[in-house]
Amino acid sequence: DKGGHKHFMAKEIAEQPGVIGQALSHYVTDAGEIILPDGGVDFTKIDRITMVACGTAFYACLVAKYWFEQVARIPVEVDVASEFRYREPPIPANTLALFVSQSGETADTLAALRYCDGKAQRTLSVINVPESSIARESDLSLPIYAGVEVGVASTKAFTCQLTVLILLVLKAAHARGEMDDAKLADHISALRGLPSIINTALEQNETMREAAFKLSAARDVLFLGRGKMYPLALEGALKLKEISYIHAEAYASGELKHGPIALVDEDVPVIVMAPRDALFDKTVSNMQEVMARNGKVILISDAEGLAEASNGVWSTIEMPKVADLLTPILYAIPAQLLAYHTAVAKGTDVDQPRNLAKSVTVE
Numbered sequence: 001d002k003g004g005h006k007h008f009m010a011k012e013i014a015e016q017p018g019v020i021g022q023a024l025s026h027y028v029t030d031a032g033e034i035i036l037p038d039g040g041v042d043f044t045k046i047d048r049i050t051m052v053a054c055g056t057a058f059y060a061c062l063v064a065k066y067w068f069e070q071v072a073r074i075p076v077e078v079d080v081a082s083e084f085r086y087r088e089p090p091i092p093a094n095t096l097a098l099f100v101s102q103s104g105e106t107a108d109t110l111a112a113l114r115y116c117d118g119k120a121q122r123t124l125s126v127i128n129v130p131e132s133s134i135a136r137e138s139d140l141s142l143p144i145y146a147g148v149e150v151g152v153a154s155t156k157a158f159t160c161q162l163t164v165l166i167l168l169v170l171k172a173a174h175a176r177g178e179m180d181d182a183k184l185a186d187h188i189s190a191l192r193g194l195p196s197i198i199n200t201a202l203e204q205n206e207t208m209r210e211a212a213f214k215l216s217a218a219r220d221v222l223f224l225g226r227g228k229m230y231p232l233a234l235e236g237a238l239k240l241k242e243i244s245y246i247h248a249e250a251y252a253s254g255e256l257k258h259g260p261i262a263l264v265d266e267d268v269p270v271i272v273m274a275p276r277d278a279l280f281d282k283t284v285s286n287m288q289e290v291m292a293r294n295g296k297v298i299l300i301s302d303a304e305g306l307a308e309a310s311n312g313v314w315s316t317i318e319m320p321k322v323a324d325l326l327t328p329i330l331y332a333i334p335a336q337l338l339a340y341h342t343a344v345a346k347g348t349d350v351d352q353p354r355n356l357a358k359s360v361t362v363e
């Protein structure tokens with residue numbers, strides 16, 4: 001049942017405020033305490049975290065790396081499961097091994113989990129399907145409560161994965177003395193406001209549809225972002241490739257002049273994801289380098305960022321203001337809707353893109 005939407009993907013994008021609220025209510029008490037099942041994780045006994053996943057779940061891990069390192073000061077290594085499993089990396093004893101998977105059945109992620117079993121201090125999974133193999137075989141499993149995701153393109157699972165991951169980060173930071181009670185309470189209250197902020201972002205649907213209409217004529221598209229917006233750029237490029245079949249690549253903005261800027265001309269739209277944060281000026285200066293080469297920029301930022309930097313850009317998409325830590329969850333919305341509307345404009349099979357399966361149970 002598509003609930004009145006044209007595609008499951010559209011329905012699942014629209015469900016995000018509700019399911020993120022659900023995920024929060026499962027883990028956060030009324031008093032603002034984060035409760036993990038089965039005794040949770042003792043983050044004071046962990047020296048490092050290894051995160052392993054595939055596809056969109058891998059990008060959720062990349063975001064979590066920024067969060068864990070900046071907020072909880074725990075070193076994190078992230079790898080795609082198909083590389084990790086055959087590299088057979090050494091796993092020091094005080095490692096928390098964390099696996100993220102919507103289906104909980106992805107063959108490479110499951111193999112990586114089995115490799116870590118008995119080596120890592122603890123194996124933890126963040127999954128959507130509680131009865132899945134990855135959930136059953138990990139020491140502790142945290143459901144994301146996104147509900148069934150039908151569209152091959154992962155949308156609500158991604159934002160719910162990020163929601164559960166940020167709760168883990170806050171829990172870790174608090175346990176390790178990197179964050180006091182007051183700061184934790186601030187973050188929890190910001191998280192509680194997130195569903196309504198996402199609703200505001202979803203109201204920009206028409207602007208995103210118009211930008212997507214322009215994108216649909218492109219052969220190649222570049223996505224740029226810095227810091228925790230870099231994984232979002234990767235996610236935007238993957239979504240676009242997956243369902244619209246347009247070649248899209250993402251770069252960390254600072255990498256632009258190390259190669260990809262050679263691709264830029266008036267035929268290559270460049271999507272810049274840049275909330276008005278500490279890295280904004282750096283990203284904008286990369287964006288200006290693109291515009292100086294006639295690149296057509298779609299700038300996604302908040303009102304303040306757009307007021308400062310939208311001169312001369314091709315299109316703008318305005319996101320509401322959100323607490324800095326939460327920008328990756330919010331900016332998933334334009335990543336998803338740009339891809340969705342581009343695919344619709346091209347008439348591709350949005351929910352069932354060619355050559356792809358919802359659950360990749362063979363390697």
Ligand code: M6R
Binds near residue numbers: 055102103105238239
């Ligand atoms: O079920 P999983 O989360 O383990 O699946 C991982 C990837 O196959 C998945 O995220 C894939 O990249 C999506 N189709 C992306 O939209």
